[in-house]
Amino acid sequence: MNSSIDDPVNARQAFKVSMRAQWNTAAAGWDAHAADIRAWLHGPTDAMCRMAGVSTGARVLDVAAGSGDQTLTIAQQVGAQGYVLATDLSPAIVALARDNAARAGFAQVETRVADGEDLGVAEASFDAVVCRLGLMFFPDPLQGLREMHRALRPGGGACTMVFSRPEKNPCLTILMSTALKHAGLPARDPFVAGGLLSLGQPGRIDALFRSAGFDDVATTAVDAVFRLPSVDHYLAFVRGSASPILQILSPLDTAAAEAAWSEMRQRLMVFTTQDGWAGPNELLMTAGRRPKVTT
Numbered sequence: 001m002n003s004s005i006d007d008p009v010n011a012r013q014a015f016k017v018s019m020r021a022q023w024n025t026a027a028a029g030w031d032a033h034a035a036d037i038r039a040w041l042h043g044p045t046d047a048m049c050r051m052a053g054v055s056t057g058a059r060v061l062d063v064a065a066g067s068g069d070q071t072l073t074i075a076q077q078v079g080a081q082g083y084v085l086a087t088d089l090s091p092a093i094v095a096l097a098r099d100n101a102a103r104a105g106f107a108q109v110e111t112r113v114a115d116g117e118d119l120g121v122a123e124a125s126f127d128a129v130v131c132r133l134g135l136m137f138f139p140d141p142l143q144g145l146r147e148m149h150r151a152l153r154p155g156g157g158a159c160t161m162v163f164s165r166p167e168k169n170p171c172l173t174i175l176m177s178t179a180l181k182h183a184g185l186p187a188r189d190p191f192v193a194g195g196l197l198s199l200g201q202p203g204r205i206d207a208l209f210r211s212a213g214f215d216d217v218a219t220t221a222v223d224a225v226f227r228l229p230s231v232d233h234y235l236a237f238v239r240g241s242a243s244p245i246l247q248i249l250s251p252l253d254t255a256a257a258e259a260a261w262s263e264m265r266q267r268l269m270v271f272t273t274q275d276g277w278a279g280p281n282e283l284l285m286t287a288g289r290r291p292k293v294t295t
């Protein structure tokens with residue numbers, strides 16, 4: 001996000017309008033790759049649920065839920081006596097989350113279109129809150145964390161998952177730098193609010209959790225190698241669903257965009273192994289607790 005724009009409130013709103021449009025476009029592609037995403041993230045997702053304190057019968061808020069892959073995991077864990085509210089900025093992706101939960105037979109799941117910075121849920125109405133690969137897209141992540149804190153009952157837990165430092169996520173830096181170069185745009189500071197890697201700076205997300213009022217804040221870095229049969233499978237995923245890259249390339253004509261994809265493919269080939277393709281990623285899992293009320 002360009003934080004130098006004079007009116008920061010309007011700039012944040014404009015950023016979110018654009019983000020919503022991007023994810024409305026990418027929604028079907030993200031959902032179509034749900035099986036690959038599940039294989040990639042199922043371990044970190046289980047850890048996220050554990051760190052937030054998701055348990056049988058719990059009421060869980062899923063922020064920036066996308067098409068609801070982790071929502072299904074949570075629904076399984078809370079069981080029929082529990083409740084999951086899956087929220088997201090994009091109406092198109094929320095509709096997919098609702099269909100996926102219904103198809104899986106999870107009556108304990110509800111969905112709602114909601115900006116994570118203004119969730120509109122009742123104060124202290126959830127036992128746990130999770131946010132998988134969403135918070136880094138918020139122009140004001142501190143406000144997002146304040147909303148999660150407000151939604152939690154005293155003693156309830158939150159856990160977020162974001163990408164860590166650029167050098168630990170080389171596939172993302174290759175995609176981003178190649179797309180920017182072909183679009184004729186300057187390199188971007190990866191830590192500017194709202195970007196894919198914006199919360200990867202060491203210590204940043206812990207500080208935000210504490211500022212939002214959380215106690216017992218701890219971050220764990222987790223290796224999450226994305227394993228696919230080939231680089232072309234990864235590119236198909238990116239081309240269908242990686243909204244930040246698609247947005248950068250959107251002004252280019254077909255030939256110019258194809259030249260960018262071709263260079264990305266060539267650079268990403270470096271992660272080809274004997275068993276397929278293995279793209280390194282590192283995630284930060286941050287947990288915190290809303291303090292119990294003291295008398």
Ligand SMILES: C[S@@+](CC[C@H](N)C(=O)[O-])C[C@H]1O[C@@H](n2cnc3c(N)ncnc32)[C@H](O)[C@@H]1O
Pocket residue numbers: 016019020023037063064065066067068069070087088089090093114115116117131132133134137138139
């Ligand atoms: C990478 S997807 C992750 C989706 C899902 N959590 C998953 O891991 O499969 C990022 C999601 O963040 C959502 N998002 C971006 N900005 C948001 C905001 N301000 N409030 C709520 N959701 C937002 C997007 O609409 C998108 O669905």
